[in-house]
Amino acid sequence: xxxxxxxxxxxxxxxxxxxxxxxxxxxxxxxxxxxxxxxxxxxxxxxxxxxxxxxxxxxxxxxxxxxxxxxxxxxxxxxxxxxxxxxxxxxxxxxxxxxxxxxxxxxxxxxxxxxxxxxxxxxxxxxxxxxxxxxxxxxxxxxxxxxxxxxxxxxxxxxxxxxxxxxxxxxxxxxxxxxxxxxxxxxxxxxxxxxxxxxxxxxxxxxxxxxxxxxxxxxxxxxxxxxxxxxxxxxxxxxxxxxxxxxxxxxxxxxxxxxxxxxxxxxxxxxxxxxxxxxxxxxxxxxxxxxxxxxxxxxxxxxxxxxxxxxxxxxxxxxxxxxxxxxxxxxxxxxxxxxxxxxxxxxxxxxxxxxxxxxxxxxxxxxxxxxxxxxxxxxxxxxxxxx
Numbered sequence: 001x002x003x004x005x006x007x008x009x010x011x012x013x014x015x016x017x018x019x020x021x022x023x024x025x026x027x028x029x030x031x032x033x034x035x036x037x038x039x040x041x042x043x044x045x046x047x048x049x050x051x052x053x054x055x056x057x058x059x060x061x062x063x064x065x066x067x068x069x070x071x072x073x074x075x076x077x078x079x080x081x082x083x084x085x086x087x088x089x090x091x092x093x094x095x096x097x098x099x100x101x102x103x104x105x106x107x108x109x110x111x112x113x114x115x116x117x118x119x120x121x122x123x124x125x126x127x128x129x130x131x132x133x134x135x136x137x138x139x140x141x142x143x144x145x146x147x148x149x150x151x152x153x154x155x156x157x158x159x160x161x162x163x164x165x166x167x168x169x170x171x172x173x174x175x176x177x178x179x180x181x182x183x184x185x186x187x188x189x190x191x192x193x194x195x196x197x198x199x200x201x202x203x204x205x206x207x208x209x210x211x212x213x214x215x216x217x218x219x220x221x222x223x224x225x226x227x228x229x230x231x232x233x234x235x236x237x238x239x240x241x242x243x244x245x246x247x248x249x250x251x252x253x254x255x256x257x258x259x260x261x262x263x264x265x266x267x268x269x270x271x272x273x274x275x276x277x278x279x280x281x282x283x284x285x286x287x288x289x290x291x292x293x294x295x296x297x298x299x300x301x302x303x304x305x306x307x308x309x310x311x312x313x314x315x316x317x318x319x320x321x322x323x324x325x326x327x328x329x330x331x332x333x334x335x336x337x338x339x340x341x342x343x344x345x346x347x348x349x350x351x352x353x354x355x356x357x358x359x360x361x362x363x364x365x366x367x368x369x370x371x372x373x374x375x376x377x378x379x380x381x382x383x384x385x386x387x
Contacts, residue, residue: 025384031055033065035126041099042187042262043366048072058122058146060139065126066119067098069110070156084158085115086386089147093365094169095238095269096137097125100262101365104189107375109165112379116159119147119174121170125266131233133268135278137176137196137285144177148184161185161386165378167365169193170306171300172245175315178298179290186385187294188378190301191364194311196287199279204310214282220283223276236273248348249307252362262366291319297350297385303359303372304340316353322346324353343374350385 032181035053039045050070057063071085090106091098098118106118121143122136123129144164152159163186166174171192178187201208227233240246243254256262257269262268291298298319302312313324324346327337344355356364359372367373 006218022325031063033063033126033128037066040264042264043104043107046107049107051107054117054150055149056146058139058142060122060142062122062139062349063128064115064119064122064143064146065098065128066150067103067106069107069116069118071110071113071115077146084161085156086113086161086163086382087115087117087151087154087157088163088165088382089144090116090118090153090165090167091121091143091147092173093269094173094195095190095267095274096167096257096365097264097266099125099264100267102165102170103367105165105167108373108375109378109382112375115151115154117147117151118232119143124268131275133233133235133273133275135195135274135279135282135311137173137281137287140170140173141176141180142187144184145181148181152183159183161284163187163382163386165190167191168361169195172196172311172315175288175291175294175298175319178294178296179288182296184296186297186299186382188299188301188381189312190373191303191306191308191361192300192312192315194288194315196282196285197311199282199285200383203307217283218277220280222279227275229276233275233277235268236276236278238271238273239269247307249361252360256362256365288318291315292321294319294351297381298302298352299378299381300351301356301364301374301377302354303356303361303364304344306334306361306364307360308361309355313353316346316351320348320351323350326355352381 014047033055049072052068054066054068055063088109090102092102105115109194110116120127122139123132123134144365148162151157151162162183164174164184165188167190171189172194174187174189178184200213229306237259239253240250243251268274299313300316303307317324326344340357343357346353363372
């Protein structure tokens, strides 16, 4: 049962793509990508921002597709007269596309005065890269730095005031990027996963053994040969179609990715999932090793009821050396003894952990039914640390 859950969720935290062909983007620049120009997001278009499609390349030569959101009019946190915008690059969740959660974050932050982009990672969504539907600790970290490259060269962006935001598995990737790239002056990791930890140890570290990892390595080695013989990559299946007998957090993934709320035709989580062998590089990745050396500001945002909350708490502890006492419990325990009456906030220097009362993992994808995402808090954080 444990293995089936990990396969259904870890391999089902996923993204999608489109066919590449010669075309131009909205600005008339040459691109190999087929970009959808009509509004096809899972959230309504805001009349407070301007939107356009843009593309840029990472240092591996992979062309990435992004939605750019620009505030209309002067904003206190953004452009004032000749003053250039503060900019934020957004991606995630791990297995979603920019038309889902990351686009909502980007558009809403633009309403708060920031120039933003929400981009599809390499090999997924409208972005380039072959083969399709694969992930990489190295290349996906590079995707964030490539977004910073792109934003730094925009005439209306201040290159000294650029931040990033990663959702779910991309929260962990955002922390890894912040440890590598000092140009990233402020980082938010929201409802984060540590993809190396969950790949190597399973949920709540229940599969943390040589035997469990070797069994996975053996299965993935066999899958490599199977894919080679078939001439194609077998997909992991995305979020399960029938979550009835699955844990509650799998049911929450279904409620987001498989319903009108969050379904998108290019999202791997909504459809056939990653290639099964995509987990391979995460099994060997020493991810988040140097996050304690991040000098710039970091905010880790998590939900009180999120099954993934322990990833965020442990990441904060490892980054700061602090011990988080959340109602006197070990950070891996679920649920809390008593519901939180107000946000649980721990701060050390320019690093902060913020636990949202009542919120689950997926509530911080789109706000859920109670608008759980504290966008005012995000504005405050970026405004304080990108100045």
